Amino acid sequence: MSYSDKVIDHYNNPRNVGSLDKGSTDVGTGLVGAPECGDVMKLQIRVNRETNVIEEAKFKTFGCGSAIASSSLATEWVKGKTVDEALTIKNMDIVKELSLPPVKIHCSVLAEDAIRAAIGDWKKKQGTAKPVAVEAK
Amino acid sequence: MSTDVKIPQQLPTTQHHAPEGVKLPIYMDNHATTPMDPRVLEEVLPYFMEKFGNAASRNHSFGWTAEEGVETARERIAKLVGATTKEIVFTSGATESDNLAIKGVAEMYREKGNHIITAVTEHKAVLDTCKRLEKYGYRVTYLPVQKDGLIDLDDLKRAMDEKTILVTIMAANNEIGVLQPITEIGKLCRERGIIFHSDATQAVGKIPVDVNKQYIDVMSISGHKMYGPKGVGALYVRRKNPRVQISAIIDGGGHERGMRSGTLNVPGIVGLGKACALASEEMSHEAVRLSGLRDRLRDRIMTRLDEVYINGSMEHRLPGNLNTSFAYVEGESLLMGINDVAVSSGSACTSATLEPSYVLKALGTGDDLAHSSIRFGIGRFNTEAEVDYVADRIIETVERLRELSPLYEMAKEGINLKDVKWAAE
Numbered sequence: 001m002s003y004s005d006k007v008i009d010h011y012n013n014p015r016n017v018g019s020l021d022k023g024s025t026d027v028g029t030g031l032v033g034a035p036e037c038g039d040v041m042k043l044q045i046r047v048n049r050e051t052n053v054i055e056e057a058k059f060k061t062f063g064c065g066s067a068i069a070s071s072s073l074a075t076e077w078v079k080g081k082t083v084d085e086a087l088t089i090k091n092m093d094i095v096k097e098l099s100l101p102p103v104k105i106h107c108s109v110l111a112e113d114a115i116r117a118a119i120g121d122w123k124k125k126q127g128t129a130k131p132v133a134v135e136a137k
Numbered sequence: 138m139s140t141d142v143k144i145p146q147q148l149p150t151t152q153h154h155a156p157e158g159v160k161l162p163i164y165m166d167n168h169a170t171t172p173m174d175p176r177v178l179e180e181v182l183p184y185f186m187e188k189f190g191n192a193a194s195r196n197h198s199f200g201w202t203a204e205e206g207v208e209t210a211r212e213r214i215a216k217l218v219g220a221t222t223k224e225i226v227f228t229s230g231a232t233e234s235d236n237l238a239i240k241g242v243a244e245m246y247r248e249k250g251n252h253i254i255t256a257v258t259e260h261k262a263v264l265d266t267c268k269r270l271e272k273y274g275y276r277v278t279y280l281p282v283q284k285d286g287l288i289d290l291d292d293l294k295r296a297m298d299e300k301t302i303l304v305t306i307m308a309a310n311n312e313i314g315v316l317q318p319i320t321e322i323g324k325l326c327r328e329r330g331i332i333f334h335s336d337a338t339q340a341v342g343k344i345p346v347d348v349n350k351q352y353i354d355v356m357s358i359s360g361h362k363m364y365g366p367k368g369v370g371a372l373y374v375r376r377k378n379p380r381v382q383i384s385a386i387i388d389g390g391g392h393e394r395g396m397r398s399g400t401l402n403v404p405g406i407v408g409l410g411k412a413c414a415l416a417s418e419e420m421s422h423e424a425v426r427l428s429g430l431r432d433r434l435r436d437r438i439m440t441r442l443d444e445v446y447i448n449g450s451m452e453h454r455l456p457g458n459l460n461t462s463f464a465y466v467e468g469e470s471l472l473m474g475i476n477d478v479a480v481s482s483g484s485a486c487t488s489a490t491l492e493p494s495y496v497l498k499a500l501g502t503g504d505d506l507a508h509s510s511i512r513f514g515i516g517r518f519n520t521e522a523e524v525d526y527v528a529d530r531i532i533e534t535v536e537r538l539r540e541l542s543p544l545y546e547m548a549k550e551g552i553n554l555k556d557v558k559w560a561a562e
Contacts, residue, residue: 038484038505040559042543042546060543062465064467
């Protein structure tokens with residue numbers, strides 16, 4: 001299986017690898033996947049509570065090249081967006097950008113889940129009782 | 138507060154500097170297939186254009202010359218495994234040999250019984266054939282394996298009954314290189330009059346195999362696993378003490394004593410024969426060289442990295458095989474990082490079906506470690522310099538990927554990953 005140049009680029013030069021302070025009320029942490037499945041993504045965002053803009057995003061991933069690329073791309077895309085804008089990111093956008101083959105689409109789904117989980121965690125911390133809607137596929 | 142982790146900048150592969158005498162990319166996946174030995178190729182070439190006759194043409198020199206090449210090969214194969222020439226049947230490869238052995242015995246002896254015993258770690262050529270026979274009403278017992286990959290002989294004894302007509306257990310496993318106790322299995326079968334087939338694809342030419350000393354009745358052999366051509370193999374079928382008969386699965390003219398019809402792949406067969414002749418001469422010192430290289434690879438990696446686990450018994454193992462799991466790092470991403478080295482992984486992400494290795498699962502290896510496994514197959518043409526280079530590339534890639542891994546981070550924080558409630562995907 002050969003990878004798209006973009007996947008290879010993200011793999012060799014991953015963006016925003018690292019961790020944010022889980023305990024901070026400005027930080028939302030999303031942890032999705034499971035080791036038995038071979039895919040675990042941790043995606044964190046730091047949100048400016050006045051503007052609701054995601055100012056910083058970090059990720060760490062246990063998974064194949066496509067999973068690493070999907071989550072790296074996710075952190076690139078959420079940075080600078082408001083929380084609600086970030087919720088509009090769809091997995092198929094990731095698939096298109098990275099030219100993921102059908103067998104790797106699930107990696108993009110997980111990345112989208114990670115974004116929503118991080119936002120959901122942040123919202124919970126803000127006391128906003130609204131649950132993050134995960135769209136029916 | 139962010140903790141920015143410094144990721145060592147990965148050089149694009151083309152810039153990786155190979156040391157003296159190391160040509161990239163390196164092939165270290167010799168259980169998948171092997172390059173043809175140049176001496177085999179030399180032996181084979183005349184049979185394409187000059188000695189091109191059909192070995193079954195009895196009436197002219199073109200046929201006789203081809204037949205001579207075939208019979209020389211037959212002798213060489215028989216000699217390597219302790220058989221006689223009449224006991225060697227040529228096929229298109231070990232998959233066909235496995236099919237012929239299992240289906241051939243099942244059909245021939247179906248009045249005697251309908252029970253077959255095999256093991257969960259067999260190659261799909263055996264497992265899928267058994268599954269098909271189950272559809273036809275045969276009963277199959279799939280023996281489990283212990284943590285080291287070996288079957289428990291007591292399990293085998295208990296599974297045998299009056300309806301058992303066949304036991305099929307591979308001599309060496311293609312993923313973890315583990316060697317089953319073939320002689321003991323063979324003895325148990327011989328005592329009970331049960332036919333014993335062994336898929337010896339990964340064993341013949343690498344370790345000593347003797348059909349008499351090991352009580353083997355039927356045995357599959359493959360060309361392309363021992364520096365011979367692809368598309369050719371053989372099946373050993375015992376003629377004496379006891380005489381074993383098999384039904385053919387391919388009809389059409391009755392070649393190979395009625396056991397396998399079809400014009401012989403003369404060039405392929407000649408290649409298989411030469412590969413066996415070379416193995417006869419070189420196997421013992423090659424095995425010493427390969428296990429030395431394998432141990433060197435293992436030690437170099439395990440001295441520098443922690444949480445590296447070897448899958449399968451080290452004691453009962455093919456000399457050139459190593460299969461290790463690198464905790465917290467997924468196999469396909471590791472392969473991507475060492476893309477100037479050819480090895481393979483038990484990770485689901487590398488399989489067409491997205492299933493992790495069933496062999497590793499059978500050992501009791503957790504799925505997470507199965508996803509983190511790499512299989513190395515060191516072979517005749519690998520060198521010490523290559524082994525060192527591969528070890529170093531593995532080490533640097535694992536270190537890099539562990540910095541990217543949330544599991545490694547959690548483990549370092551003292552979290553027991555087994556206690557974590559993971560979000561189901």
